[in-house]
Amino acid sequence: MPTYTLNINDEKQTITTDADTPLLWVLRDDLDxxxxxxxxxxxxxxxxxxxxxxxxxxxxxLPISAVGESKVTTIEGLSEDASHPVQKAWLEHDVAQCGYCQAGQIMSASALLAKNPNPSEDEIVESMNGNICRCGTYGRIKTAIQSLAGGEAK
Structure with a gap:
């Protein structure tokens, strides 16, 4: 099996695994x-x-072999103490219900806001479209993102 040196949350991690192992399983099973x-x-x-x-x-x-030297950031690496603005907005707007999807939601929202600090409502909906919330908190998700975009998105 090949060995990979990965940059996960600004730390170098060395993993030996099959080339087609999804990054998800390396994160969860190998790096806890x-x-x-x-x-x-x-x-x-x-x-x-x-x-x-x-x-x-x-x-x-995403197979681990495709990660290469890319920087990977997980929800644990977004902030050490849940102080990232998106995490704070999630709490302020009481977004989570069951919470299962929220790490993915937060990661998508934070990537959107890093690239576009003032997204329109349509841009928010489009960016978040691939994240499913079985509890249906989409309205609160959009409101939390809008609050970080300077209030009601245009």
Whole structure:
């Protein structure tokens, strides 16, 4: 089996695993970073979202061999003490119900806001479209993101 040196949450990690092992399972099973969740396994629900060089990607379908020297950020690496503005907005707007999808939601929202600090409502909806919330907190998710975009999005 090949060995990979990964940059996970600004720390170098060396992993020996099959080339086609999804990043999700390396994070959860090998590195004990369990904030990233398994939802569907086919990149359709967003529960497994992490950042790859700042962009939101689905870790369940990303083979470890494709990560290379890219910087991977998980929900654990977004902030050490849940002080990231998106995490604070999630609490302020009481977004989570069951909470299962929220790490993926937060990772998608934070990637959006890092690239576009003042997204329109349509841009928010489009960016978050691939993240499924079975509890249906979409309105609160949008409101939390809008609050960080300077209030009611244009």
């Amino acid at each position: 970073l369990v904030g990233t969740k398994f939802g569907c396994g086919i990149a359709q629900c967003g529960a497994c979202t992490v950042h790859l060089n700042g962009s939101a990607v689905r870790s369940c379908s």
